[in-house]
Amino acid sequence: MRTDRPLTDLRPGATAVVASLTADPGLRQRLEALGLRPGQPVQMLRRGWWSGPLHVRVGMTELMMRRRDAACVALAA
């Protein structure tokens, strides 16, 4: 088994489970309120060009997020 990898590594179409969040409290709270909580499966829908934002789906919610912020989300291997 590999160790945790960041959400930014997820390929379009792939799904993985959130392992932990390493964001500061403000961002962490926002991410959790939007459904990105440990144990939740998250799917990568598309990645913007030119290091643009990511389009992901978690539960019944679709989100766009910058890569810098997505890097705070660790996925279970």
Added chain:
Amino acid sequence: MNTIALLGMPNTGKSTLFNQLTGSHAQIGNWPGLTVDLMQAQLRIDGQTLQLVDLPGIYDLRGHSDDEAVVRRFLEATPVDLVLVVLNASQLDRQLRLALQVQQLQLPAVVVLNMADEARRFGVSIDSETLSRELGLPVVLMSAKYGRGLAAVQQAVRQRLQTSSSNDPRPEPEPAPVPVPVQQLEARLAAREAELEPAQAALLEAAVQLPAQWRDRWTRRLDAVLLHPLLGLPLFFAAMALIFQLIYAIGVPIQEGLGALLDAIGKQLIQPLLTPLPTFLQGFLLEGLWQGLGTVAAFLPVIALFFLAMGVVEDSGYLSRAAYLMDAFMERLGLDGRSFVLSLMGFGCNVPAILGTRVMRDRGLRLLSMLVIPFSLCSARLNVFLFMAAAFFPARQGALVIFGLYLMSFVAAVLTALVFKGRFPSSEPLVLELPPYRLPTLPQVLSRAWAEVKHFWFWSRRFIIFGVVAVWLLNNLPLGVEPASSLSLSGRLGTLLAPVLDPIGINPNLTVALLFGFIAKEIVLGGLAVIYGQADPVALGQAIAADVSWPQAVSFMLFTLLYTPCLSTVAVIRSESKQLGFTALSVGWSLLLAWLTSLVFFQGVRLLG
């Protein structure tokens, strides 16, 4: 009076429900201890008058954003009789948390599961009775947008407010007490934070069935095209261009007809009525007030169409896609996708767009956005440009001029961001929801556009009347001078400013219009109508064209585009930034940019021949 508050996450339909419950007689309310205004309105149920307050959308009662702080302060300062917790039924998997927080605070509450239509469409099924039992709060499923379930909500409110008097068979978790503000809100929530997660999971397990697979095929397919890495942006700009084309194609003929009609009314009906009055007063009423107001009123159809189109785009969910598409570019300007969307809204009116920067927490990002937004070519400026373009250019070229001005508006915004991004650095995270695509309903869009136009008219009328009257007086005082001649007050003002404005081709007549345009761009046209003594748009255009060359006209338009949009914008920048220095920077920079751009253009054309 009983107070009911609407509380919920952003975009769950609180405002829609608010309008459905109250009709749209909302007013802005001031609340003690809150720096922001909340929408409130009175609501009658069973002959009882209640007050309904729409709170800002929040994710978490313990959250760190300004809006979340506002809601906390509201609950701590105001005794509410009932909280309507509005949740998106299709997203209960994460939104139930908020209802649980309200429950932890033991606030009297009714849980409204809105967007029941979407929940059904996406395959989410909800057993609201079980949910209500487990939660210990009444739960109502509804679709605010389509007015479905409204009666049930009213019924639940009624029951909830009367629990003390009626003998409800169901035992209430709280005996309905005289409402008191929430005490120790944060401490109480913090103590029970750990319970939220398991409690939400248990509720979902007991009462909600989520689909095994995402069902919204429409959104999926549309996104595949509209968010396409190559096609996405061109499609977006093409869509915007098409919308603008449509607005002009429909709006401009209506505007011309209306202008001619109002002019005829002035000449045929009002003039004869005024003949008994002294000449000075006659001129003041007809050439000052009537012509000024008429010229602006004629543009209302274009504005209505504009807001209609904006409403459709906003409700459809395409705007958040625009944020996604533009974010990479905006990031390099020190801004983000939201700044782009706000600038886009600024094309309607800058003031709400600047207020919209409240969603940003990072001060640098917020200030930089506020610096950029005023360059969005708002509908008031559009009036001036449509008019000038029609007066100076044949239709095809005129369209190009307008397009060029839109382009210039973008260039100015980008340039401003590049110049100032070092001074206003930011590192705000950007995580936004992309809602499913939605079809706006006709009544919804119409009532929105109607409200906007009403707002525009009521709000700008004051300025217009004041401005137009002042322009007329400047032109006609001191008594007995040839109107607008070099001896009149406006002529002298023009002479005074000539050293600055001559090099950019702005003559004394145009100077007066520009000066008043500082108050509001709506006055520019009304002012020109007064200065040239013509209300009918065509005749006015001819009069100006006889006085001014086309490079002068374009220079005037460029200046109008770039300098301070209006006093209201300045006021709102001041109140939102809470910094006089920043406000001065915004005004000063835009004036400088306007002057330099006009100078380069006007002198360039002269050099070229």
